[in-house]
Amino acid sequence: MKVVLQNLTKIFPSRNKKSNEEVVAVNDFTFTIPDGKLIGLLGPSGCGKSTTLYMISGLQKPSGGQIFFGDEDVTELSAENRGVGLVFQNYALYPHMTVKQNILFPLQNLRGEDKLSKEEMLERAYTAAKLVQIDELMDRKPSELSGGQQQRVAIARALVKMPKVLLLDEPLSNLDARLRLQTREEIRRIQKETGITTIFVTHDQEEAMSISDMIVVMKLGVVQQIGKPQDVYDDPTNLFVAKFLGTPPINVFEGKVAGGKLYLDGVEVLDVPGVADQDVTVGIRPEGFTLDENGPMVCGLNSVEVMGRDVSVVSTHPASVNSVIRSIIDADNKVAAAETVSYSLKPHKVFLFSKQDESRIYFDI
Amino acid sequence: MVESKHSWKAWLYLAPAIVLLLVFTVWPIINTVRLAFLEDYNSSMAIGGATYEFGIRNFAKVLQYKDFINCLTNTILLCVLTVPLSTILALLIAVCLKQIKPLQRALQTIFFLPYVTNSIAIGMVFAAMFNMVGSAFGGENELIITAGIINNVIEFFGGQPINWINSGSAYWANIVVMVVYIVWNALPFKILILLGGLQSINTQYYDAAKVDGTRRARVFTRITVPLLSPMLAYVVITGFIGGFKEYSSIVGIFGEKMGPAGDPGRLNTMVGFIYDALAGDHTGRASAAALILFGIILVVTLINLQVSKKNTHY
Amino acid sequence: MSNINKTMAEKDIRLVSSKQKFGHFLGQFFVYFFLIVMAIIVLFPFYWMLISSVKSLDEYRLAVPTLFPREILWGNYVTAFNQANLGTLFLNTLYVGVVSTILSLVITVLSAFAFARLEFKGKNTMFAALLATMMIPGELFTITNYVTVNQLGWMKTYTVLIVPFLVSVFYIYLLRQNFMQIPNELYLAAKVDGTSDLKYLWKVMIPLALPTLISITILKMMGAWNSYVWPRLVANDAAHQLITNGLRNAFTDASGQADIPVQMAAVAIVSLPLFLVFVFLRKYIMKGVSRGGLKG
Numbered sequence: 025m026k027v028v029l030q031n032l033t034k035i036f037p038s039r040n041k042k043s044n045e046e047v048v049a050v051n052d053f054t055f056t057i058p059d060g061k062l063i064g065l066l067g068p069s070g071c072g073k074s075t076t077l078y079m080i081s082g083l084q085k086p087s088g089g090q091i092f093f094g095d096e097d098v099t100e101l102s103a104e105n106r107g108v109g110l111v112f113q114n115y116a117l118y119p120h121m122t123v124k125q126n127i128l129f130p131l132q133n134l135r136g137e138d139k140l141s142k143e144e145m146l147e148r149a150y151t152a153a154k155l156v157q158i159d160e161l162m163d164r165k166p167s168e169l170s171g172g173q174q175q176r177v178a179i180a181r182a183l184v185k186m187p188k189v190l191l192l193d194e195p196l197s198n199l200d201a202r203l204r205l206q207t208r209e210e211i212r213r214i215q216k217e218t219g220i221t222t223i224f225v226t227h228d229q230e231e232a233m234s235i236s237d238m239i240v241v242m243k244l245g246v247v248q249q250i251g252k253p254q255d256v257y258d259d260p261t262n263l264f265v266a267k268f269l270g271t272p273p274i275n276v277f278e279g280k281v282a283g284g285k286l287y288l289d290g291v292e293v294l295d296v297p298g299v300a301d302q303d304v305t306v307g308i309r310p311e312g313f314t315l316d317e318n319g320p321m322v323c324g325l326n327s328v329e330v331m332g333r334d335v336s337v338v339s340t341h342p343a344s345v346n347s348v349i350r351s352i353i354d355a356d357n358k359v360a361a362a363e364t365v366s367y368s369l370k371p372h373k374v375f376l377f378s379k380q381d382e383s384r385i386y387f388d389i
Numbered sequence: 390m391v392e393s394k395h396s397w398k399a400w401l402y403l404a405p406a407i408v409l410l411l412v413f414t415v416w417p418i419i420n421t422v423r424l425a426f427l428e429d430y431n432s433s434m435a436i437g438g439a440t441y442e443f444g445i446r447n448f449a450k451v452l453q454y455k456d457f458i459n460c461l462t463n464t465i466l467l468c469v470l471t472v473p474l475s476t477i478l479a480l481l482i483a484v485c486l487k488q489i490k491p492l493q494r495a496l497q498t499i500f501f502l503p504y505v506t507n508s509i510a511i512g513m514v515f516a517a518m519f520n521m522v523g524s525a526f527g528g529e530n531e532l533i534i535t536a537g538i539i540n541n542v543i544e545f546f547g548g549q550p551i552n553w554i555n556s557g558s559a560y561w562a563n564i565v566v567m568v569v570y571i572v573w574n575a576l577p578f579k580i581l582i583l584l585g586g587l588q589s590i591n592t593q594y595y596d597a598a599k600v601d602g603t604r605r606a607r608v609f610t611r612i613t614v615p616l617l618s619p620m621l622a623y624v625v626i627t628g629f630i631g632g633f634k635e636y637s638s639i640v641g642i643f644g645e646k647m648g649p650a651g652d653p654g655r656l657n658t659m660v661g662f663i664y665d666a667l668a669g670d671h672t673g674r675a676s677a678a679a680l681i682l683f684g685i686i687l688v689v690t691l692i693n694l695q696v697s698k699k700n701t702h703y
Numbered sequence: 704m705s706n707i708n709k710t711m712a713e714k715d716i717r718l719v720s721s722k723q724k725f726g727h728f729l730g731q732f733f734v735y736f737f738l739i740v741m742a743i744i745v746l747f748p749f750y751w752m753l754i755s756s757v758k759s760l761d762e763y764r765l766a767v768p769t770l771f772p773r774e775i776l777w778g779n780y781v782t783a784f785n786q787a788n789l790g791t792l793f794l795n796t797l798y799v800g801v802v803s804t805i806l807s808l809v810i811t812v813l814s815a816f817a818f819a820r821l822e823f824k825g826k827n828t829m830f831a832a833l834l835a836t837m838m839i840p841g842e843l844f845t846i847t848n849y850v851t852v853n854q855l856g857w858m859k860t861y862t863v864l865i866v867p868f869l870v871s872v873f874y875i876y877l878l879r880q881n882f883m884q885i886p887n888e889l890y891l892a893a894k895v896d897g898t899s900d901l902k903y904l905w906k907v908m909i910p911l912a913l914p915t916l917i918s919i920t921i922l923k924m925m926g927a928w929n930s931y932v933w934p935r936l937v938a939n940d941a942a943h944q945l946i947t948n949g950l951r952n953a954f955t956d957a958s959g960q961a962d963i964p965v966q967m968a969a970v971a972i973v974s975l976p977l978f979l980v981f982v983f984l985r986k987y988i989m990k991g992v993s994r995g996g997l998k999g
Contacts, residue, residue: 509947514748
């Protein structure tokens, strides 16, 4: 099922009665989510990603705009009539029911022509449970399960009624690091197997990048960029997106463009044809550095962290906004123990941003 | 916690409480048991130096007493009728209050109002409402002029007026009046506790149910009631404990004679029985009755706890 | 997972949408209807009390009762006040209420402080024993207390109305819990500064625990105002009678001849202080009650 968001807006009235300040949680969000894809809504807390998810679920009513499932306008439909599956951040498993009862619960709500027989319900419940590999735990209570198992039950409960859209609110935030890795693969697998259009919310860029077909980066209610994870990473539209994606994070510098050349701390480091003369903010991905004895970027060497395949070099540069810059280079390259280290830059890993509005300034490579 | 070398200080602070508790709480517990087993103990005579033998005649006398069986029946009947009724009503009101936004606070205040009333005083209001004004059964020249507001309402809907509490009234009519009054009185506490319980249930459960298209009735029976079960158990248990000690609400409606005119003691309860025995200087019998009451309350509470353990989901 | 359930496409989306709106409206309608009907039932006795209290006896006895009095007869209140001797009853109750509240607060504060802040042998046993007494119904105490006060020669005095119920284990428990929440560092700091226990109690603990103390004060005062059983047993003479007993006794002839408007006026007078307390201090009452205080 294709999901279309059209000029979706959510305004919360001010909590403080005296001031009339409204909070715009989501501002004019337009996006078509293709059928059968896994979409990650990504952004820092308070960016409106959860609100967007709840509006799609029907639990919150938009202040403006429309939501379509397929060709149908479901904006006015309340949650119970939308046929979505929702996995809550805290799972919201009913504590007094067993796993089986929890999974059966949505099926028992079906009425009229949708009503299922007992056998059909059980069969569906076991199919869903097998899909998330919890069919051994059907008679346990949620309190007897680990966090990861509870998560799976929550997903099974959302999937059992075969929703048109599956929504996951911070699905991994309550799991420990190892389980998180495992579970995100799991979510990807389940989504692929069922082919259900899935939207999930996360503040963890790595999580979103690793499993999504597409990601939506949001900030303060405004969509910053939509695209395939790699495309967004390789081609951020503004400084915020560039900074938000990637580990280690992008290195940011204060720079200057003059005569089609980029200067950092007065030193010419890169040709940037087609850019007008101005002060710019420069973002360089950690992998955008190449060791080069004659390279234009001379940095003070702090430390070298060997990470097996790669080497992470921590160094300083006068033009850097942060106290240190981090570069990732191939472990085949040996970094000599010295006071300084010199780099040349890979042009496609260097992004220029306007000083005024932080938007991207493109140059020809 | 501070290590104090002067632990005598702590005891000094506690002294007034301890002295009073020893005299008026601890000693009574021991003594009441003792008195219950002293044959026909009478406190006035005991002051005069009379001594009593050890035995269980007090208990035997209590159980043989016709009034006692009557009191026990009344108490149990009122308990069994009022506790479920008030709990269900309070649950419905609390659930409805939880669902609304405008008027919620105002209605909540109204429903709590009966809590801060004097049960004797408002009992007199209920008595007036159920009363027949100018009794045909009373003075010689009296005529029924109006049948009382409750009867007026019944007549308005085409019913026959009922003699609720006056002389010659039926037992069941008396019980109905008591049930109405006791339920009215019991609602505020139960609503307060249940609403508090409802407000502490995570709203995500309701969101989850909504997304799954659960009907209201099913949300109520499958989610609200189970998640509220600890609170429900609490109000039921305290309701039964209070119910077995029912006394002043009956005084409020029927006066100290504990019954309609011409049939005093008809609606007497266990606690009333104890006080009557005490006022009549049958201290031993009163003690025995109090121990029996304590035993009943204990057993009922244990049964309640056992039942709620099976049905409470935490 | 084929066999996808019937999608919205097969149903008429508009129908569902309007049905859902109507259902919601209907649901809310019934909820409000039920609540308002219940609220009217809850309020009706108060209303009936008030309008009856200003009716003439003739108007009260009309075959078709008036829902609003034709003529407001304030005189009923004067009659009620004199007939039931409410002035004396009021003063008696106020005296017993104030004295027992003050003494009770002092005892409760001292005990709660000892349990919350001081260290002494047998503290936990002592506290547990105290809590255990809460399980026993009060009727069990009444019998022996009746004998005891008789032997002490306290019958028909104010003392008998005040002393036996000064200590409430529940209030000690409530206040101790409240004191425990106050960080111990404050106490240590006071000790370092050489502040005495009592001064610390007065300057720090009591102000911080004020809401609980107010709750206790209100519940205790209400207790005196509403107490009936014990005063009836031990001090039911004219000089010491409390308001509830006096009220019930003054109109004890519950046959049809009673002048109900005057009776209702008396009930209204007795209810008024409670009502005022409720209006202005509801928050404290509800807090105290919801933490486990039962009526009485």
